[in-house]
Amino acid sequence: MDSRQILEAFDEVAKRRGWSRLHTPKNLSMALSVEVAELMRHLQWRSDEEILQLFASAEGCTAIAELADIQMYLLKLADTLGVDMEQALAEKITENRRRCAAAEDPGEEGPGGPSGRS
């Protein structure tokens, strides 16, 4: 299932339910943020071990569905904004590799750390 098929399925449901006019950039970014928090709600009071157990169990299905929701809203938002995700990803990966190489060259950047990365 590629991005185009996911978007078509998303839009078909939105159209039939009369929700398409609500899918503005601002609203979609809020929905994306809400879906991430719905996932986080399953993780917030659990340790990393308990989280892995949850996702390996039958009760994990609700949390797994949140991951799918995040993916759908992300693709819909990118589409609404006219962003080519393939290209955005390719450029970001190139940029991350460039920064990584620069960090390994002591003349270019300090040792840094994950706190400072974007």
Add this chain to the structure above:
Amino acid sequence: MDSRQILEAFDEVAKRRGWSRLHTPKNLSMALSVEVAELMRHLQWRSDEEILQLFASAEGCTAIAELADIQMYLLKLADTLGVDMEQALAEKITENRRRCAAAEDPGEEGPGGPSGRS
């Protein structure tokens, strides 16, 4: 570029920078939330029209890169949790279509609205 390739690029940089041990489920969910907010920062004070103008302009590239970051952290989080995103998406789409059909059948559900959907 498929999910596997994106993950390999992500992991390669993480490994070289010594960040892999930080990529636990909890930390990754926080990073995903932070990246969504970094995107939202570009949208919060703009109208929908101004947002579309931003993304159509050269200055939009920083905001576009946030979309790529969100995608990468989402894939990494799903991978860490052992979630098959292809399957999760297929199941969620099936579920959304089922709910949509139920909503169209007046005997099943009220007219509803987007506020109540998940």
Add this chain to the structure above:
Amino acid sequence: MDSRQILEAFDEVAKRRGWSRLHTPKNLSMALSVEVAELMRHLQWRSDEEILQLFASAEGCTAIAELADIQMYLLKLADTLGVDMEQALAEKITENRRRCAAAEDPGEEGPGGPSGRS
């Protein structure tokens, strides 16, 4: 410094900078979300021990300022929505105590857990 004084200081700066018209409910909720993420950015890759060390050190001041930003946007959002925070807090505390008592009465509610609380 009480809520009224915090709001007056916030509004004074907003007015002088010409930002007041941007302070709509939707925009303010996005700003609140962005500020929470800016705080989370200081925590995401650190352990709980490292977080406590950060806040006890001089470098913690940027992170502390995020807490103040969250408080200001929360009060501004509540004010814009016409919500009396004093009353909202009093009602929520009463409700939490009632639920707690119900949870302690085995006839009312199961053992429950933090995952299910709101």
Add this chain to the structure above:
Amino acid sequence: MDSRQILEAFDEVAKRRGWSRLHTPKNLSMALSVEVAELMRHLQWRSDEEILQLFASAEGCTAIAELADIQMYLLKLADTLGVDMEQALAEKITENRRRCAAAEDPGEEGPGGPSGRS
């Protein structure tokens, strides 16, 4: 009701329910983020006018309770981090006024805009 009383009420319920050990800095920051999203869920598909109508109506009480939850988790997180919110707010307000004055002095800073503020 001051901060100390809110914290005591929060801690009393947490202690009786056995949740205190879960209230680490990281978990509390996630809970804060989740509560902000629960508020946002009431706003995401509504216009600013519809949001104001919601909060003026009887149905707004659930959304109002989210604002109280955000306030409680913010105070609990600050307390856990050893942050004096009174002082943090006083310092942030002083800083915002200083930046505002600098922005009004054309020799100090450009006209700027809300996108660039923190």
